[in-house]
Amino acid sequence: MTKTMKILLASCATIALASAAAADTVRIGITQNNVGIDSYQTTYERAFIEAAEANPDVEVIVLDAGGDVARQISQMQDLIQQRVDAIIIWPTDGQALVPAVRNAHREGIPVVVTNSNIADAGMDFIAAFSGPNNIQQGIYSAEMMCDALGGEGQIVQITGMPGYTTAIERQKGFDDRLAELCPGVTQLDIQPGDWNRERAQRTMETFLTRFDQIDGVYAGDDNMGVGALNAAIAAGRAEGMVFIGATNFAVGYDAMARGEYWGSVYQSPVDDARAALQTALDVLAGEDVPKLNYFDTPKITQENMDQFDRPVF
């Protein structure tokens, strides 16, 4: 018994010492969207924790809302109660989280939004946004498409889940840039693939029935792009068809290596996580941080793919 007691006491003392040391560090709370639901978010969390552990001046409280808006709101309240120095939030819903973000702002706790932005109504209450520029990604995809087709052709587009900011922004970037840069390329139709490869495959099969000539396919992410590629291969029409995606997935990377997939946009969850932490630290250091901080998401094509690691998801 006494031995156990000693160990317990020793542990308590260690914790007390650690807490004392922690007084000089900054405490940052993060509430994520839905870890484990996809490889991107899983890798993001791992990278975020690694980045925080590598920095001795940072202590992080890592939470996950499991995709549940109500749970994320109460996690925001918990973090406010704990008086953390800053909160990073990956909103489950850009609109519904505005009041929670406003509460943190009123309590004087700076909020950094990561990955997908809060609704416009919340922009006044956040210190900064850190994430990918989805409109820019759509623009990149349009440029690659125009390039690949030599400015002439007929294409179809498969978008993400209707209503999702990422899906809307990528489509907008793509549509606007394509019309401006490449008037010779016409879009035959735009239908959703719901971020689901099988669904995208079905949509593409119907496109193939409907249109005799399809020169290119733009998909809102590589997962769907590979679904469309599968459909075209099965119909014996993939030869010469240009496939362009976004958020380069491992399957897209591999298809690119085989020469079946033209290009995509490289978005690393590791860069995303590091950028979020760095933005929060910059805000806490009192630096003049711009409202919108985009980390780089470059074009990846068959030509330059050897400069990129194969995505982990």
Added chain:
Amino acid sequence: MTRLKAGGPAIAKQGILVAFIVFMIVFSLMSDRFLSADNMMSVFRQSAIIGVMALGVTIVVIGGNLDLSVGSMLSFATVLVVDLHDKIGPELAIPVMVLATLCLGAVNGFLIGVLRLNSLIVTLGMLSVIQGLVLIYSGGQNVDIADQRGTWFAIFGRGAVFGIATPIIIFGALALLFHVIMSMTAFGRRVYAVGGNPTASVFSGIPRSQVVFTTYLISALCVAIAAIILGSRVMGSQNTVGQGYELQVLAAVILGGTSLLGGAGSILKTVLGVLMLAFIQNGLILMGQPYYTQWLVTWVVIIVAVWLDVAAKRGRLFSPIA
């Protein structure tokens, strides 16, 4: 009020068939590609996954219960078979996955058949539990088959026999098999009896628990088969690949006229329901309609079809009791 006279009782009982034919005529007038052989085959093939699952769920529903867990069960089975494909080879991955999926069906069957818990609550719970299991198993990573061109596993989703796509053959064969089981065997009659009047069935000496338990095993088996088709067709899987499929499956079953109260329904009409849903989605894209018209049209068609079905059964469009 409005008595239905035209066609007589025989045609009136085939409300879904009539609706299906009318619908096909309307769509074929609007798009010349709609009735092309290529498009027919393509839609049949696309409907096989939802279709195979709907066969199992039809039997569960005839037995007086619901199965909402089939969506995440499909995610579970697909992730498992795709992941194991590269680890232990397809010849082992398939039986292991089928067994694991049957275990999930057995849990459903035990809780609902033996413990007599409410099927809505149990399978809604299992929907969430199984999705959790998938995420624990995969750690959130997508799974993919490395050698997509070389594996014989491709036969189930991408292959064809005598020019007919394998998914269509699997769906057709299972539909016939279950039709025979439900209409010509003692087990089939027991399922109808248990669903129609559980108390009376027990007094008639029917082992109710066993029958309900078996319906959930059948449902799980159907999901496992659907997962083989899906995994082979896509050659990979997201953790949430089956999300929302439970509602599409249930929609097809309802459209087929199977009563949610149990005791009435037909496997072949479920097949019609499945095809009708698939043709709605396909037809609207062929016509170049925006995606949200699918949401609207699908459910308007379901509600109208259910109404016509009920009206045909009672011989009136409106309820005689105000």
